Amino acid sequence: MVDARGGAESRVEPDLAARQAAIAAVAWLVIAVLVHVAAHARLLFPEALDGVALLSYGRLRPIADNAFLFGWLATAAICAMFAIVPRAVGAQLHNEVLGATAVIWWHLVMFAGVATLLLGMNQGRPLAELPLGVDIGLLLLSLLVFYNVAMTAVRRNEHRLYVSVWYLLAAALMLPVLIATGSVILSGVRDALVGAFYLGGLEFLFLIPVSLGIAYYVVPASTGNAVPSRTLASIGFWTLIFVGGFTGVRYLVSGPIPLYLQAIAVAMTVVALVPVLTAAANVVGAARGRWDLVGRPSAVRYAVTSVVALVVWTALSAVTAVPSVSRLVGLTSWTAGLRTIVLAVVSSFAAFALLVYVYPLLVGRTWASERASSFHFWGSLAGALTVAGSQMAAGLVQGSLALAASRSGESAAGQAVAGELGFVMRGFHWVQLAGWLLFGAAQFALAWNAARTARAGEPVQLYAMAAPTVGSRA
Amino acid sequence: MSKRRRVTERVGVLLAGVLLLVSAGLGATVVIPTLDEAMGETTGHARTYEEDAPGLAGMRVYEREGCWYCHTQQVRRTITDTALGDRLEAGDYDGQSPAMLGLERSGPDLTHAGTRFPNGGELRRSVTGGSVHTYGHLTDRELDALVAYLQSLR
Numbered sequence: 001m002v003d004a005r006g007g008a009e010s011r012v013e014p015d016l017a018a019r020q021a022a023i024a025a026v027a028w029l030v031i032a033v034l035v036h037v038a039a040h041a042r043l044l045f046p047e048a049l050d051g052v053a054l055l056s057y058g059r060l061r062p063i064a065d066n067a068f069l070f071g072w073l074a075t076a077a078i079c080a081m082f083a084i085v086p087r088a089v090g091a092q093l094h095n096e097v098l099g100a101t102a103v104i105w106w107h108l109v110m111f112a113g114v115a116t117l118l119l120g121m122n123q124g125r126p127l128a129e130l131p132l133g134v135d136i137g138l139l140l141l142s143l144l145v146f147y148n149v150a151m152t153a154v155r156r157n158e159h160r161l162y163v164s165v166w167y168l169l170a171a172a173l174m175l176p177v178l179i180a181t182g183s184v185i186l187s188g189v190r191d192a193l194v195g196a197f198y199l200g201g202l203e204f205l206f207l208i209p210v211s212l213g214i215a216y217y218v219v220p221a222s223t224g225n226a227v228p229s230r231t232l233a234s235i236g237f238w239t240l241i242f243v244g245g246f247t248g249v250r251y252l253v254s255g256p257i258p259l260y261l262q263a264i265a266v267a268m269t270v271v272a273l274v275p276v277l278t279a280a281a282n283v284v285g286a287a288r289g290r291w292d293l294v295g296r297p298s299a300v301r302y303a304v305t306s307v308v309a310l311v312v313w314t315a316l317s318a319v320t321a322v323p324s325v326s327r328l329v330g331l332t333s334w335t336a337g338l339r340t341i342v343l344a345v346v347s348s349f350a351a352f353a354l355l356v357y358v359y360p361l362l363v364g365r366t367w368a369s370e371r372a373s374s375f376h377f378w379g380s381l382a383g384a385l386t387v388a389g390s391q392m393a394a395g396l397v398q399g400s401l402a403l404a405a406s407r408s409g410e411s412a413a414g415q416a417v418a419g420e421l422g423f424v425m426r427g428f429h430w431v432q433l434a435g436w437l438l439f440g441a442a443q444f445a446l447a448w449n450a451a452r453t454a455r456a457g458e459p460v461q462l463y464a465m466a467a468p469t470v471g472s473r474a
Numbered sequence: 475m476s477k478r479r480r481v482t483e484r485v486g487v488l489l490a491g492v493l494l495l496v497s498a499g500l501g502a503t504v505v506i507p508t509l510d511e512a513m514g515e516t517t518g519h520a521r522t523y524e525e526d527a528p529g530l531a532g533m534r535v536y537e538r539e540g541c542w543y544c545h546t547q548q549v550r551r552t553i554t555d556t557a558l559g560d561r562l563e564a565g566d567y568d569g570q571s572p573a574m575l576g577l578e579r580s581g582p583d584l585t586h587a588g589t590r591f592p593n594g595g596e597l598r599r600s601v602t603g604g605s606v607h608t609y610g611h612l613t614d615r616e617l618d619a620l621v622a623y624l625q626s627l628r
Contacts, residue, residue, distance in 0.1 A: 043606045050610035057607065058540030124537040124572040153485045161483050169485065170492045177496070188567040189513060192575050193504045205496060241492050245499015251577060254550035256564045258512055261503060268499075327552030331579045398579065402554040425580065426605070 014092050017099025017148075019362040021079035022355060024107055026447050028071030029348075033440035035064040040433040044426065054118050062117045062129035068343060069127055069202070070138065071110050074175070076351035077210040078103060081149045081168045083358045084217045088165050089156030094148050102144040109137035125195045127202060128182030135183035142176040163233045163282075167213030170241060174205040189256055193249070200248020203342055204240060204272065208310065211350035212240075212279050215307050218299040218357040220286045228285035236278035243268045243275070250321040253330060262323070269314075269321045276314045280307045297373035302353035305381065309345040313338065328403060333428070334395025337388045344384035344439065352380065352446075359450060365457030372449040376442045383439025390431040397424060515563040519586075519628065522569030532623025535616050537574065539609070545584045546576030547627065559586040581606070588625040597621050 039060035042048075049055050086093045093099055113134040121131045130138070149172045153165055182198045185191060220227055227233060249257065249265035284304065287293070293300035317338060319325055329335075356373070360366050367373055507513060523530035536542065549561045562585060567573050581604070591597040598621050602609055612620070 046604070046606050046608050047610075050608045053611035056539065056609070056611060058538070058543065061540055061543055120538040122538050122540060124542060124574055126543075126577055150485060150489070159483070161485070161488070166488060169489060173489055173492055174496065181500075185572050187569070187571040188573055189564040189575075190504075190508050191571060191573040192567070193507055195572070197500060197504050201496075238491070238495070242495045242498065245496045246503055247499075249503045252575070254552050255548050255575065256562055256567065258507060258510060261507055264502060323552070327550070327554050330550070330552075331546050331548075331577065333578060333580060335578055399554065406553050406556050429606075 012092075012096040014086075014096070015083065015362050016096045017093060017103055018079050018082035018358070020100050020103045021075050021082060022359055022362055023450070024103060025072055025075035025079055025351065026355070026443075026450055028067055028075055028107075028110070029443050030440075030447050032064055032067035032072050033436060033443050035060055035067060036436045037433065037440055039064050040429060040436055043429050044433060053120065058122075059118055059120060062122055063114050065127055066113060066117065066130060067110075070113070070130070071107075073207065073210075073343065073347050073351060075103070075106065076354060077171060077175070077206070078106070078145055079358070080210055080214050080351075080354050081145065081172055083354070083362070084164050084213065085149050085152050085168055088158070088162040088217065089153055090158045091152060091156050094151035094155065098144060099148050102141050102148070106138070106141050109134060109141065112137070123183070123185060125182065125185070125191075126199060128195070128198055132183055135179055139176050139179045139183075142172075142179055146172040146176060162217075163227065163230070163237070164213045164217040166237050167209040167216065170237075171206050171209040171213065174201065174209070178202055178206055192252060192255075193257065193261075196248040196251045197245070198248065199251055200246070201244060204244030204247050207342060207347045208240065208244075208276075211306055211310065211347055212236075212283075214350045214354045215283045215303040216279070216286075218353050219283050219303050222293060222298060222300045222357065223287055223290040225286045225288060225290065227282050229282060232278045232282055236275040236282070239271070239278075240275035243272045247272060247317075250317070251335075253321055253326045254323055266318075266321045266323070270318045272314050273311075273318060276310055280311050283307045297356070297367075297370055297377055299353045299357035301377060302349045302356055305377075306346055306349035306353060309341060309349065313341045313346055316341075328399035329392075329395045330399075332395035332398040333391045334399070337391030337395060340384065340388040340391060344387065345381070348380070348384070352376070355446075355450075359453065360457070360460055363454045363457070364460060365453050366460050367449060368452040368457045369449050372445045372452075376446045376449070379438055379442025379445065383435045383437070383442060386435030386438065387432050388435075390428050390435060394425060394428040397428075513564045514568075516565035516568075517560060517563050519560065519562050519566045520568060521566065521626065523626070528619045528622035529626040530623075531616075532619035532621065532626075533570070535612070535620045536623055537572065539612075539620075541584075542574035542576045544576075544578060544580035544606070545582065546579045547583070547585045548575045549583065549585050555583075558583050559589065584624060584627055586628055588628040591624070594621050594625060597624055 039057055042055065042057040042060060053059065082093055082099050113130045116131050116134060117129060122129045123131060149169060153161065153169060178198060178201045181194060181201065184194055186194055216227065246264055246268035249261050250269050253262050253265060284307065287300055287304060290300065294304055320329060320334065320338065523533065549555045549558045551561060591600065598617060601617065601620060
C-alpha cells in the first residue's frame with residue numbers, strides 16, 4: 001500500500017482498524033437487537049421477573065437504544081470512515097494503530113456505559129442517557145477518530161475530494177460535537193431545547209451524512225457509473241448541513257417554546273427535502289443501467305433501499321412537524337415509528353451496504369452464503385417495517401382517540417385511559433415484538449455469514465477489489 | 475476552477491464551513507431562545523424543590539427508571555390536549571433538570587398528575603399495578619418519593 005506522505009511502504013497492515021470496526025459493529029447489532037426483544041417482552045409481561053431492577057423496562061430501553069446508536073451505527077460509521085475515506089483519497093488511513101486502538105477503547109467505554117445504565121445511571125435525555133464519565137470517554141475517542149480521518153484527507157494523493165469524503169468528514173466532525181452537546185444538562189425548557197438540537201443533529205448531521213457518504217461510494221463503485229452531477233451533490237451537501245442544526249426543534253412543536261422557533265423548525269424540516277432529494281437523484285442516477293444489482297443481494301440493493309427510505313422518512317418528518325398534523329400524531333408512538341425508520345432502515349441499511357461491499361475487501365474472501373445474504377435483506381426489511389408500521393399505526397389510534405375524547409369534552413381521567421389504550425396497545429406491542437424477532441433473526445444470519453466468510457469464503461484477489469473505480473470523480 | 479469547487483477540495487475550509495453552518499442552527503434554536511425574556515414566563519405551576527424534599531428524590535427515581543420514555547409532561551397548544559388541564563409556559567419548568575417533557579405518550583400525560591390523583595394511595599396503586607409496569611424492585615422509600623414527586627405535579 002502506498003502511503004499518503006509520499007509513496008513510502010506502510011509497515012502496518014491496511015484496513016486493520018476498519019476490519020475491527022466492522023466485526024465489532026455486527027456484534028453490537030446482535031446485542032442491541034437482543035435487548036430490544038427483551039425490553040418489548042417486559043412490556044408484555046410486566047410481572048415476570050418483577051423485582052429484578054436490572055431487567056426492568058426503564059433499564060433495558062436505554063441499553064437497547066444506546067447499543068443500537070453508539071454500538072452498532074456509530075461503529076459502522078467509524079468503519080465507513082476508516083474504509084471509504086482512504087480508498088476515495090488514494091491513501092492508507094493516517095494511523096492504523098491509532099484507529100484500531102480507538103475502536104477497541106470505544107467498545108470498552110460502551111460496555112462501561114451499558115453497566116452504568118443497568119445500574120440506573122440515566123441522564124434523562126432521549127438517546128443521550130449515558131452518564132457524563134462515559135460521554136467524556138466517547139468524546140475523546142471520537143476526537144481521535146476525527147483526527148485520523150481528517151489527516152488522511154489532508155495527506156491525500158487524489159487532488160479532488162470525492163463527495164463521500166465531504167459527508168464522512170462532516171460526520172466525523174459532528175460526532176464529538178454532538179456527544180458534547182448531549183452531555184450538557186441545563187434546567188427547564190432550555191434543557192429541552194438542547195435535547196431537541198441533539199436529537200435533530202444526530203439525525204441530520206451524523207446519521208444521514210454517514211448514510212449518504214456510504215451510498216455515494218458503494219453505488220458508483222459497484223455499478224461503474226459516474227455520479228450524474230457534482231453541482232447537485234454540492235447543493236445537497238451544504239443544504240443538509242445548514243438545515244440540520246434547525247430541525248431538532250420540531251420535537252417541541254406546539255410545546256412550551258416561542259412560536260417563531262416552531263415556525264423555523266417546520267420550515268427547515270420541509271427544506272430538508274431538498275438535500276435528500278438531490279442526493280437520492282444522484283445515487284439512483286449512479287445505478288442507471290445496473291438495476292439487476294438491485295434484484296440480488298448486493299450493496300447497491302441495500303444502498304438504494306436506504307436512500308428511498310430516507311426520502312420517505314424526511315417527507316413524513318416534514319408532514320409530522322406541521323402543527324395541524326402534529327396535534328394528531330405528535331407525542332404518540334408515531335414518533336417512535338419515525339425513529340425506527342431512521343435508525344433501523346435508513347442508517348442500518350446504509351451500514352449493511354457498507355458491510356456487504358467492504359467486508360470481502362477486509363477479510364480477503366467473498367461472502368460465503370448468498371442464501372443467508374438474501375434472508376438478511378428481506379428479514380431486516382420486513383422486521384424493521386413491521387416494528388415501524390405498528391408503532392405508527394398505534395400513534396394514529398392514540399391520536400384519534402385523544403382527539404375524539406377532547407371533542408366530546410371528556411375529562412382528563414378519560415384522556416388518561418385513552419393514553420393507555422389497554423389491550424389495543426398490547427396488540428401493537430405483540431406485533432412490535434414479532435418485528436424485532438424477525439429483524440434479530442436476520443442479524444444472526446448476517447453474523448453467521450460474516451463468521452463463515454472469514455473462514456470459508458472464496459479467496460479474492462485483493463488488488464482487484466481494494467481500489468474500486470468510482471465511476472465519477474464527482 | 476470555481477470558488478465553490480475549491481471549498482469542497484480543501485479539508486480545513488470544508489470543515490470550517492460545516493462548523494459555521496451548524497453554529498447558525500445552534501445559535502438560532504438554542505442560544506438566542508435562551509436569552510429570550512419570554513422563556514421566563516410562568517403560569518404559576520412552577521416545579522421547584524427544596525434540597526431534601528421528597529419530590530426531588532422522587533424526580534430522580536422518575537429519571538432513573540425511565541418513566542419519561544412513555545409519559546409526557548407537556549400540555550400542547552392543540553385541541554387534542556385541551557382535556558389534559560392548563561398548558562404550562564416555559565418558566566414553569568425552570569426547576570426541572572433535566573427537563574423530562576417527554577417525546578412519546580404511550581402512557582397518560584403527567585403534567586397535572588397531582589391534581590388528577592389527589593389521593594396518594596390511588597397514585598401508588600397505579601404505579602405498582604399498571605398494565606405495563608409494576609416496579610416491584612422499588613423500595614417503599616423510593617415509591618413514597620416517586621408518589622410525592624407525582625403529587626407535586628399540579
